[in-house]
Amino acid sequence: MKYTIGLLFVLLWTGALVAQPYDFQLAVLKYRGGGDYYVNPTAVRNLARFVNDNLDTRINPDYSYVEPSSPDLYNYPWVHMTGHGNVLWNKAERENLRRYLTGGGFLHIDDNYGMDPYIRRELQKLFPGKELQALPPSHPLFGNIFSFPEGLPKIHQHEGKPPAAYGIRIDGRLAVLYTHESDISDGWESAEVHNDPPEKRRLALQMGTNILAYAFGIQNR
Numbered sequence: 001m002k003y004t005i006g007l008l009f010v011l012l013w014t015g016a017l018v019a020q021p022y023d024f025q026l027a028v029l030k031y032r033g034g035g036d037y038y039v040n041p042t043a044v045r046n047l048a049r050f051v052n053d054n055l056d057t058r059i060n061p062d063y064s065y066v067e068p069s070s071p072d073l074y075n076y077p078w079v080h081m082t083g084h085g086n087v088l089w090n091k092a093e094r095e096n097l098r099r100y101l102t103g104g105g106f107l108h109i110d111d112n113y114g115m116d117p118y119i120r121r122e123l124q125k126l127f128p129g130k131e132l133q134a135l136p137p138s139h140p141l142f143g144n145i146f147s148f149p150e151g152l153p154k155i156h157q158h159e160g161k162p163p164a165a166y167g168i169r170i171d172g173r174l175a176v177l178y179t180h181e182s183d184i185s186d187g188w189e190s191a192e193v194h195n196d197p198p199e200k201r202r203l204a205l206q207m208g209t210n211i212l213a214y215a216f217g218i219q220n221r
Helices: 005-014 043-055 071-075 091-102 116-126 184-188 198-216
Strands: 024-029 059-066 078-083 106-111 164-170 173-180
Touching: 024 043, 024 071, 043 059, 043 078, 043 184, 043 198, 059 071, 071 091, 078 198, 091 106, 091 116, 091 173, 106 116, 106 198, 116 173, 173 198, 184 198
Parallel strands: 024 059, 024 078, 078 106, 106 173
Antiparallel strands: 164 173
């Protein structure tokens, strides 16, 4: 795999080049409001292992939970957020998240069914004047490692609406990715949690690999 300057920047930024035996760690974002941020406890761990197996990375599978207002947020180059319900960020949390994202951090939000109206409201407060932009199937996110010519895969049906990916760019860089009507992080969960067929879990993990690889600037040779 080819590691671009973007990944090198992330590793230097986190001080992770000296970490052993892993290069860096991922995190799950905690939040207030009643939503269940903790809902997929095996998802990020399984994704990290899958990415390590397929890209020869050294991501620590033991992720951390991090508060949006915490200085620890800057220890993690990639932060995942999911849940079913309400999300609330206060002023201090928004300011810290904004600094993290404008400074090079990456936030992946996956609506686990029910988060959509609340996260859209909070993102508008986080970046006033910036709208979530739909990412077309031609976006590099859908072909940098594994090919998804139709865009985001649909893992769980819920209301049967088509899956969609949205982004917020900062200075031309995709800093926030919002996946909706896909339940992709449910597909990262251990097989016994949702009893998803193996092909669905494989699609979810492959798409998750694309997301991480895109955030870190990793491309196929």
